[in-house]
Amino acid sequence: MRNTFVDTIINASRKRDDIFIISGDAGLGVFDGFKEECPEKFLNLGVAEQNMASFSAGLSVTGFKVYMYNIIPFLLYRCYEQVRNDICYQKLPVTLVGIGSGVTYAPQGMTHYSVEDIGLAQTLPDLTVISPADPVEARLAAAYSLNSDKPVYIRLAKRGEPVIHQDDNFDITVPQVIREGQDTAVLFHGSISSEVMSAYGMIAKENICPLIISVPVLQPLKREILMEMLKGIRTVISVEEHFSSCGLGGILKQMHSDINPPWRLRTMGIPHEFIHTIRDTGGMRKHFKITADDIVAAVKGT
Amino acid sequence: MNLKEVSREIRASIIRMAHRSGSPHVASSLSCADILTALYFDVMKLEPWDERDIFIMSKGHAAMALYSTLAVRGIMSPELLEGYYRNNGTLPAHLDRFSAKGIEVSAGSLGHGFNMGLGMAYGLKKRGSRRKVYVLIGDGESQEGSIWEGALFAPKLGLDNFTVIMDYNNLQGYGRARDLCCFEPVKSKWQAFGWHVTETDGHDPEALGKAFNEGPEGKPKIMIACTTKGKGVSFMENELVWHYFIVTDEHKEKALLEIG
Incomplete structure (x- = not known):
């Protein structure tokens, strides 16, 4: 799912110059392709999640389509108030891309699990919450976010999930x-x-x-x-x-x-x-x- | 109007707003009135509007100072001030960017506007724009971890289009920054982080104007503006209680008389 998602973003970035990826020191190797093609559109803001979220919000004000990538607890929990006040309250088109949904990272321990993120994300009005089930849904979720001018949260596991859809094009917003x-x-x-x-x-x-x-x-x-x-x-x-x-x-x-x-x-x-x-x-x-x-x-x- | 007259008008507007609405934070707003005067009437480029410099009030509780400045400057309609902090009103006590023209960023929780400003300064630089970003933070606000997260990254990104002004009145909600934590030496802390640091009188618009115009290329800048909380109204100056006290009829008359 993760690679399909990232590939969709890379493909889009070949046609538009506003896509920017912010990482909170996560995703080693995941963005190598993107960094190779658009080195000036990728920034690792280190282990500083509050700054990552507010910075992403500010960057989007200047017209960039920002993808903020991190392991879910460090994307949504650590900086919840920044996501609430700076991204969602201000209706900025930042897409939060979270990795390690559920207990994907087991047995890393509770700090690295994401078993309540949907509950937390649901507290934020106007935040679209997407939990793709397979690479097809991950690709369509990426496509949805590319066309959205609102905040979007996409939670992914990691990679290797089997394809469950026979169709490869449908409206991701409906069951x-x-x-x-x-x-x-x-x-x-x-x-x-x-x-x-x-x-x-x-x-x-x-x-x-x-x-x-x-x-x-x-x-x-x-x-x-x-x-x-x-x-x-x-x-x-x-x-x-x-x-x-x-x-x-x-x-x-x-x-x-x-x-x-x-x-x-x-x-x-x-x-x-x-x-x-x-x-x-x-x-x-x-x-x-x-x-x-x-x-x-x-x-x-x- | 010269700059002193402008800041007098802004202060009088703050007193009238605080009195009319019964809202707190009057002293925090008076503290930064001269800084806003220097920015909006001297330093910042505001025309054409699409190419304007950006000001972010990160210490969002001093919203009355920003509202008053925008009204005096003619950016915000002065009628909006009437609906400040009222039922079915127009302007909230803390900033909502959808409430009026000129509010660049919603703010109220501390340590947010600073980092949004960094993202904006970075984005503008990436776009090859010459627009600048100015952010006002409080000394109490500087206790937020997010400030120091951003402080670590701004020099690496070479954000010389980013200027922070610290409203250093040494008086926060329940005490003095210098007593509450190891606030000092604040100047060398920022220098050690790689910032260009200046200190200036935060109540002298001309000195402020000069300070804004200097600084090396390639480095973000912080101006430590030495201020007095409640400046301009003797009984509010440097008094802890005026962080929250409400302006009564009597206070208002005395304050407006002093401001002139």
Whole structure:
């Protein structure tokens, strides 16, 4: 996902001269191609996140399309107030590109996980929040940000995520049906897509076909379109590598409470606790019961 | 109008705004009135507007000083001052860049405008523009870590189009900068970071004007402007309580009499 995203930005920079990348001392090697082509449009502002965010805001005032890149905690948490006051409040077209979504960096420790970033990003009005599930969505998220004159937050895992889309061009701002199905719908965002698709593969062999929907844009969520997709569905299961309380699960709970739809909701994700257990990403998914097997069991249990 | 008359008019406007609205921060605004006079009536290029120099009020709580200056300078409509800090009003106590012409950056939380200014100065330089960026920070504001993050990078970026003015009145919300932390030696701190540093009387517009016009190429500049909080109104000068005190009818009459 990460490389697809960066390649899309590099391609765009060949046609327009306003693209500028600011790094907070992260992404070693990721921008080598960009730096080679546009060395004067890349700046590493070091381990100084408050300055990075305010500086990016100021740079965008002078007409640059700024991409601010960092590991998510250092992109959004450390400098939340700068993102709030300087980028979002002032409606500046800075795109925040965060890497290491969920527990991608396990077992680096809690300081490096991003299991509440969607909750935090949702507190910021006018910030578009995108969590791509595969390289196709990452490319379309990049394209969306290139055309946006507002702040955008894009959370990525790292690289090697499988492609789940058959189409390569669609409207990223609306939920996407990945597999048609009935009775039960599985909704997800981000890199947990690999577990969801494995689960679908297993369960389809037993002739159980849940509706599979990717929700790349979590803010603003196009509720009416999603409701239309969920017509006839009895159970919605959300799954994510994020706190379910303040991620897609929380968003769907709010929607459920607001409009009282005919489906019941089950949320799967990381519980609202600090993570002390030491495991790799796969081990974490097992621990938090968000693997393909857990998704299969949840669908069967409905 | 000469510069002294301009700053008198700005001070009188600040007193009237603070009195009318019942808002705090009158002394912080009086402290920087002469600095704003020098910038807007002497130093900054404002025509044509699209090519203007940029001023950022990073110590956003002194908004009344900026509003008054913009009104006296004819950039902002003076009617907007009437709706300052009022229900369904026009201008907030801390700056919102969408509220009026001339507010370049929204500010209020300290240690933000300085760094936005750095980004703007860098962007303007990249674009080959000769426009300059001026940022006013407080001495209390200089306790923010973000200031020192930016201070580390500006010299490396060669931002000689960037000038910081520190309103050094040695009086913040609850005490004196020099007592609260190891504020001094402030000049050598900035010098050690690679900045061109000058010290000047922050209440003498002509001295300020001279100080603005000197400095080497390739280096960002900070002017430590020695000021008195509440300057121009004897009973407010250098008095801690006037960071928050409200201007009553009696205060207003006395203050306007002193300002002249």
